[in-house]
Amino acid sequence: MAVLEILTYPNETLKQISEPVEVFDDELRAFVADLEETRLAGPGAVGIAAPQVGYFKRIVIVDVSNMKRPVPNHGYMVLVNPEITEWDGYAVGREGCLSVPDYTGNVIRAEKIKLEAFDPNGDKLSFEMEGFEARAVQHEMDHLDGLLFLDRLVSKRNDLFRRKNYKKGKS
């Protein structure tokens, strides 16, 4: 077991697309254990993706079961080769990232998702999830495609009160 080094932006490799896992062996499971130890060593991270530690395989960990204000959750999840099969609704929420220290911003994510993945033994998993947990999975899966939350930022201003002014002569 080891705490791995987290790559931080502007490290270019964070923009790289990760490859699917093909072999579900002890080496994979040992890596997952290190990845989880690394997540827990970070400041309150609810998820981590393999490419954040420079391992460019499609593996993420999400666990939102320890929130101060509890949210619906499936506990500790290791998702190998995850695929989102359905999206529903959207919500704005605030995100930060172990790979982008000292910055948080608003990001739009699907509110509900259906998800298929494999566990570290190669057994099939499927989940339906919503809210914060669905947000966390989408954030982590973005890393697998070389995307950071910085790529999805929306304005801090006017997100909640988006009013149109119909008065003539004003835009």
Added chain:
Amino acid sequence: MHWYMLTLVGEDRPAIVAKVTAALFDGGAHLGEAAMARLGGNFTIMLMVGFDGRAKDLESLLETEIDSLGLRAHIDPIEGHLHQHIEPDVRVTVYGADRAGIVAQVTGALAEAGLNILDLQSDVAGTSDNPVYVMIIEGQATESIEGLESALSIVAKNGIDVDIEPIETLIG
């Protein structure tokens, strides 16, 4: 290097930021955090400027642009540092028919219940005849969010709609 807070105010027009920051860059200054807003048709900006010289030297760097753009400048040396962010854990939204005293009432109640305001945006929407006041505050509940909720439930009775919700920042 010293940090200065540069505040500029003037009639809004395109390209102010570009011209001012080019003058700063050419003069060897560099920028930290900044916030610009257009308030009542006025251009306003606050900029953290890192600069090796004195405030007077910084001012003279900007002199030409400030004069030609018709801006007023104010420069304060500050004890500032980057990477001092505090993460907000609560968002308060307020709106109602505009009248004097909304901000004082709401923020007074919140301050008493331990809110540290980190970001505040407010606007007057609606029409001249029926102005609507809108305010969004993000802050840190130094005591509890429940305490802020009960403080707000009292001011919300005075014809103001107030909503408070926790901000759960996802770190992943």
